[in-house]
Amino acid sequence: MARGWRYKVEAAVLALFGLMGLLFLLHGDDGSSGRASGGTGGPFTPSPTAAPETPPPPPAPSATRTVCQENRTAATLAGFADLPAHIQDFLRFRHCRDFPLLLDQPEKCSGEVFLLLAIKSWPGNYERREMIRRTWGQERAVAGLPVRRVFLSGVAPGGALEARRLNRLLRLEAAEHGDVLQWAFHDTFFNLTLKQSLFHAWLEARCPSARFLLNGDDDIFAHTDNLVGYLQGVPGAGRQHLFVGHLIAHVGPIRERWSKYYVPEQVTSATAYPPYCGGGGLLMSGYTAGAIRRASLGLPLFPIDDVYLGMCLERAGLAPASHAGVRMVGVRLPSATLDPLDPCYFRELLLVHRFVPYEMLLMWRALRRPGLACGRHLEVYPSL
DSSP states (O other): OHHHHHHHHHHHHHHTTSTHHHHHHTOOOOOOBTTBSSOOOSOOOOOTTSOTTSOOOOOOTTOOSSOOOOOGGGGGSTTGGGSOHHHHHHHHHTTOOOOOEEEOOTTTTSSOOSEEEEEEOOTTOHHHHHHHHHTTTOOEEETTEEEEEEEEEEEOSSOHHHHHHHHHHHHHHHHHHSOEEEEEEEOOGGGHHHHHHHHHHHHHHHOTTOOEEEEEETTEEEOHHHHHHHHHTSTTTTSSOOEEESEEOSOOOBOOTTSTTBOOTTTOOOSOOOOEEOTTEEEEEHHHHHHHHHHHTTSOOOSSHHHHHHHHHHHTTOOOEEOTTEETTOOOOSOTTSOTTOGGGTTTOSEEEOOOHHHHHHHHHHHTSTTOOOSSOOOOOTTO
16 A cells, blocks of 8 residues: 555656656666766767667758767877776767757747757756746747747667667657757767757757857756846847856866866866856857857867867857856855745846756746745745
């Protein structure tokens, strides 16, 4: 009886998320690790054939059907044999940047797009994608301006069975919501730059008229109304340079092997990175997205995606900028006794990193509650 009761409770909870019943059967790693939504583990080795149950996709922009061969000369680098396996894989396949598009959304930008929400999401992160769809990532008009949404994903780097299951999940989501882009490469942390590069190629082919983009992870909370309000005041209506977020400067490669962000000298001998914005969430204009795409064509991939965007900006003669409304490390409260989800601390911000799905729902509902009174600590949210 106890087991039956537990399953009934689980079923009731899963029903809130539509397809969660399927995900319950697809038990596996949620891919979360640090900033990246791209999952961890698994080789860098590209895998165009990792989705055997996926029907052949239509010809995709900037895609090739041939398997990119490894660069065998990478193994001749001094100290190569002592590098971690994922860095060895990166060096062997760094030149590979064209992969088949398994799931496309060719009509996503058929009309005007003022703001395109481009969210990097590991295949297994269904709960995060579904909550974004229900809250701040809704496709709607804000102040009469159209907001559209795409999730950017690769193939799960686990076993073939997990990859097939999660591919089916993404196909179901794409059929229901029309918002998933998936390429045939292993979705890992060091492949986030590859994901970014492939997205910019898709953007150039499928959505060149988008005025602005929010580029971020699937664990951010974006105050979409504030984003549109801010972007309405940006000169040039997307046809001038804009690249803002949490600015990071005067830092360089981490050489400690224990770090997730370890970058050895075999990858780069540089001791400093150009200024860049934290990749958890940033805003750019369509003009700047095009400049990044053109600059990237002559720039080798780098394993840290937000640093790579900074490299592209530098190559294009552009600079990133800071915006106080973008918080990659959360909101600092004046006292530890205050509620970190008090909407009064978020109502003027653009986006905040590190939200779990239920927090997104609480914050979305709280910020949209009529007559939100601030200036005092809110113990409860009675109108939720």
